[in-house]
Amino acid sequence: MAKGIIGRKLGMTQVFVGGEDLIPVTVVQAGPCTVVQKKTKDVDGYDAIQVGFGDVKAHRVTRPLLGHFRKAGASPTRVLREFQVDNIDEYEVGQVITAEIFKPGDRVDVVGISKGKGFQGGMKRHGFAGGRATHGSMFHRSPGAISAHEWPARVFKGKKMAGHLGNAKVTVQNLQVVEVDPEKNIILLRGAVPGAKNGALVLRNAVKYGGK
Numbered sequence: 001m002a003k004g005i006i007g008r009k010l011g012m013t014q015v016f017v018g019g020e021d022l023i024p025v026t027v028v029q030a031g032p033c034t035v036v037q038k039k040t041k042d043v044d045g046y047d048a049i050q051v052g053f054g055d056v057k058a059h060r061v062t063r064p065l066l067g068h069f070r071k072a073g074a075s076p077t078r079v080l081r082e083f084q085v086d087n088i089d090e091y092e093v094g095q096v097i098t099a100e101i102f103k104p105g106d107r108v109d110v111v112g113i114s115k116g117k118g119f120q121g122g123m124k125r126h127g128f129a130g131g132r133a134t135h136g137s138m139f140h141r142s143p144g145a146i147s148a149h150e151w152p153a154r155v156f157k158g159k160k161m162a163g164h165l166g167n168a169k170v171t172v173q174n175l176q177v178v179e180v181d182p183e184k185n186i187i188l189l190r191g192a193v194p195g196a197k198n199g200a201l202v203l204r205n206a207v208k209y210g211g212k
Contacts, residue, residue, distance in 0.1 A: 001148055001203070002079075003083075003102065003205050004031045004051075004054055004083035004203060004204040004205070005030045005031050005033055005044070005051075005053075005067050005068070005097055005098075005099065005101060005102075005201055005202075006030075006031070006033050006051060006052075006053035006054075006079050006081050006200065006202055006203075007026075007028040007030035007031065007053070007200075007201045007202075008019075008028065008029045008053075008054070008198055008199070008200060008201065009026065009195055009196070009197055009198065009199045009201055010028065010029055010186075010191060011026075011027055011114065011116050011197050012024060012025065012026050012027065012192065012199065013025060015178060015179065015188060016151075017152060017178065022189070023178070023190055023202040024191065024192070025088055025179075025187060025188040025191075026188070026189045026191065026192060026193045027180050027187075027188060028186070028187045028188075028189060028193070028201060028202060029184075029185055029186060030098075030099040030102070030185055030186070030187045030205070031053065031094070031096075031097055031098045031099050031185045032096050032097065032185055033051040033052060033053045033071045033095075033097045033098075034051060034052050034053075034054075034073045034074045034075075034077065034094065034095070034096055034097075034178065035049050035050070035051055035072075035091050035092065035093055035094060035095040035097065036050045036051060036068070036074050036077075036080065037049070037050040037068075037093065038050075038088060038091060038092075038093060039088075039205070045199055046084060046133070047084060047086075047087075047088040048082045048083060048084045048085060048088075048110065049082070049085055049088070049091050050057050050066070050080060050082050051081060051082075051083065051097060052068055052069075052074060052076075052077030052078075052079065053077055053078065053079045053081075053200070054077050054078035054079050054097065055076070055077060055078070056076050056077060056078045057076070057077055058076050059077070063078045063094070063207050064170055071131065072093050073093070073094055073181065074093075074094060078200075081202055083204070086180065087098070089128070095110060098182060098185055099180055099182055099185040099186065099187050100180065100182035101180070102177050102180055102187060102203070103117055103177065103180060104177055104178060104179055104180060105176070105177060106176075106177040107175065107176060107177070107205075107206035107209040108170045108174075108175055108189070108195045108203045108204060108205065108206055109171055109172070109173045109174070109175070109179060109203075109204050109206050109207060110171070110175055110189065110194070110201055110202070110203055111170070111171045111172070111194075111202065111204070112169075112170060112172075112193055112194035112195035112199055112202070112203040113167060113169060113195050113200070114166045114168055114170045114193065114194045114195060115138065115166050115167070115194075115196050115200060116165075116166040116167030117166040117167075118164070118165065118166075119163065119164060119165070120162065120163070120164075120165040120204065121162045121164065122141075122160065122161060122163065123140055123141050123191065125160075125162060125163065125165045126160045128160075131144075131195050132138075132140075140191045141162075143161060144164065146161065146211060147157055148161075150183070152205040161194065170194035170195075171193060171194075172191070172192070173206060173207075173208055173209075174192040174206050174208065175189045175190055175191055175206075176189070176210050177189060177190075178185040178190050189205070198203050
C-alpha cells in the first residue's frame, strides 16, 4: 500500500543496533499531518490525498489558501503535499496521519531541498580536477576550453560550467527506517537526508527497493 508523510529534519546522531553496530541516523519529526483534500478519479483523474504539516498563523497564508483550509475544517499549515493512494476510501478529510504508518525495517524515499551554496566554480560544482598546482602553471581552478573552434562556433546546451549550486529538490532512495516513536512522531532514518535542520521533508514508500 502506498504510504507517505511530511516531516521536518531535526538533525543527526548515532544509535546502537543489535547491541554492537553503531550507525549514523537522521532524526525526523514525521507528522502529525492532516488530510486537507481528497482527489478522486471521477473529478481529478487520479486518486490522491492532500495533506498539511506544520501549523502556521492564519495571516501568514494567502486568502485562497485560507479558504481552502476553512473548507476542509482544518487549521492552516506551512506545507502542503499530495500523496497518491491505492484506496481513497480509507481516508477522510480531517483525518490525522502520524509516524506509526511506518515501522522499523521499512524502506523509504526521502525528498527535500538541498542546502544552497550560491555561485560556485566548476571544481566544486562538478568535481573537475583542475590544472596543475605547481608554480608557474597559470592554470589552477579555471574550467579550461568550453567549445570547439570554427565549428560549431557555439557552446552546447548543458555544458558543465560554474553556476548556482544547491537549493534544489533532491531525492534519496531506499533509506532504512531504524526506529519509530509514535508518541513523539519521531522516525530515525539510517544515513543522511537532503537539506538543513528544520527543513521540510517528504517520506514515501521506496519505489525501487527489491528486498523483502
